[in-house]
Amino acid sequence: MTGPRRFADAGCGKQSRQGTGHASTPGIQPVPARADRHRPAGVRDRHAPAAADRRRCRCRHLECGERRHGCQGQRSARPSRAGPVTGVVSVRDLTKRYGDFAAVDGVSFDIDEGQLVAVLGPNGAGKTTTLEILEGFAEPTSGQVRVLGEDPPRGGRAWRAQVGLVLQSTSLETEPTVADLLRVFGRLYPNPRPVAEVLELIDLADDARTRVGALSGGQQRRVDLGLAIIGNPDVLFLDEPTTGLDPEARRRCWASVERLNDAGTTILLTTHYLDEADHLADRVMVLSAGRLVADTTPAAMRASGGLSVVRFPLPVGAPDLPPSLAAHVTERMLSLHTDRIEPVLADLLAWADHHRLELTTLEVGPPSLEEAYLSITHSEPHDALFASHV
Numbered sequence: 001m002t003g004p005r006r007f008a009d010a011g012c013g014k015q016s017r018q019g020t021g022h023a024s025t026p027g028i029q030p031v032p033a034r035a036d037r038h039r040p041a042g043v044r045d046r047h048a049p050a051a052a053d054r055r056r057c058r059c060r061h062l063e064c065g066e067r068r069h070g071c072q073g074q075r076s077a078r079p080s081r082a083g084p085v086t087g088v089v090s091v092r093d094l095t096k097r098y099g100d101f102a103a104v105d106g107v108s109f110d111i112d113e114g115q116l117v118a119v120l121g122p123n124g125a126g127k128t129t130t131l132e133i134l135e136g137f138a139e140p141t142s143g144q145v146r147v148l149g150e151d152p153p154r155g156g157r158a159w160r161a162q163v164g165l166v167l168q169s170t171s172l173e174t175e176p177t178v179a180d181l182l183r184v185f186g187r188l189y190p191n192p193r194p195v196a197e198v199l200e201l202i203d204l205a206d207d208a209r210t211r212v213g214a215l216s217g218g219q220q221r222r223v224d225l226g227l228a229i230i231g232n233p234d235v236l237f238l239d240e241p242t243t244g245l246d247p248e249a250r251r252r253c254w255a256s257v258e259r260l261n262d263a264g265t266t267i268l269l270t271t272h273y274l275d276e277a278d279h280l281a282d283r284v285m286v287l288s289a290g291r292l293v294a295d296t297t298p299a300a301m302r303a304s305g306g307l308s309v310v311r312f313p314l315p316v317g318a319p320d321l322p323p324s325l326a327a328h329v330t331e332r333m334l335s336l337h338t339d340r341i342e343p344v345l346a347d348l349l350a351w352a353d354h355h356r357l358e359l360t361t362l363e364v365g366p367p368s369l370e371e372a373y374l375s376i377t378h379s380e381p382h383d384a385l386f387a388s389h390v
């Protein structure tokens with residue numbers, strides 16, 4: 001890994017875009033119902049009763065003892081917050097300029113407790129800049145930002161302990177074992193999670209005694225996550241947490257993120273992986289050229305514009321399609337988006353009937369999240385994609 005070395009200062013002040021930061025805890029409110037998700041086969045159903053029950057446990061291990069909700073009983077007292085918190089994150093008309101250039105341009109949104117929000121957007125869209133402002137590492141040019149009710153640059157040590165960060169790039173200490181590194185960082189927080197619990201959450205219990213430097217890149221990324229959550233934060237900001245990881249490592253990282261969200265942690269992550277947003281998030285926000293151009297659920301984003309997608313791999317030796325369809329064939333794959341599915345299917349069925357072919361491999365459905373994303377980022381803001389979340 002490249003970038004500055006991670007240093008053990010939980011209450012540390014500002015750091016660079018490639019520095020580090022982690023955090024700790026308080027009480028949690030009811031978690032909003034999850035939006036529907038599209039989940040690949042074999043992936044854990046997060047709507048399963050056990051997880052839902054666990055999320056309903058409001059005490060987060062104080063003294064309720066409702067073990068059926070997954071509560072382990074008394075564990076840690078939380079520092080009290082100053083005043084009521086209306087949203088974990090509240091952003092109003094945020095603008096960040098570098099000279100004449102607006103890296104973030106009039107962005108507004110709120111994030112409620114327990115949500116898992118993915119921020120998408122092309123390179124240079126303003127994702128990291130927005131995150132840096134939320135983390136208190138950069139000042140807005142104008143607009144208002146509150147995280148857990150605080151103005152981030154002015155958030156004190158207690159506030160910083162409630163906000164966990166995984167930055168885009170960090171460099172870990174390589175000599176200590178995983179457990180020792182977590183233990184050292186845990187001492188910096190008022191209410192740390194037990195190291196064993198963190199090791200379970202990041203799926204590294206079997207490597208507790210392994211030197212950090214001997215871990216794979218994917219495992220080290222999970223150590224990053226472990227350091228971000230050892231302080232038991234309420235809110236977690238993850239900047240491209242799985243970039244560069246192989247599919248298996250990404251899945252393990254996702255599972256850790258899901259476990260944390262199931263335990264009540266509010267999570268905002270940036271990613272370039274559409275499947276990551278689709279798999280993990282209740283809600284997706286799309287930034288493009290500094291502007292928020294969509295704020296919705298993955299399902300609503302896929303369904304945006306009412307488009308349908310038709311995909312049909314042409315069998316070897318298949319006769320020519322009618323011209324209306326042939327124009328949409330690339331490398332023997334008929335693939336087209338349409339808001340009028342009936343005439344397309346009529347043409348295709350007539351063609352298949354005429355040539356006595358079967359359409360067993362025909363797929364018709366909504367566009368993938370990636371297709372919807374590309375259509376959004378190549379066009380003007382979609383008003384229809386703003387009101388539909390939560």
Ligand SMILES: Nc1ncnc2c1ncn2[C@@H]1O[C@H](COP(=O)(O)OP(=O)(O)OP(=O)(O)O)[C@@H](O)[C@H]1O
Binds near residue numbers: 098122
């Ligand atoms: N310190 C800075 N000075 C000048 N311009 C900056 C600075 N930091 C960021 N920018 C510019 O602001 C824009 C947004 O950058 P940002 O890093 O937020 O984008 P991003 O969406 O996170 O991109 P990526 O996906 O590549 O990480 C970019 O054009 C970038 O060059």
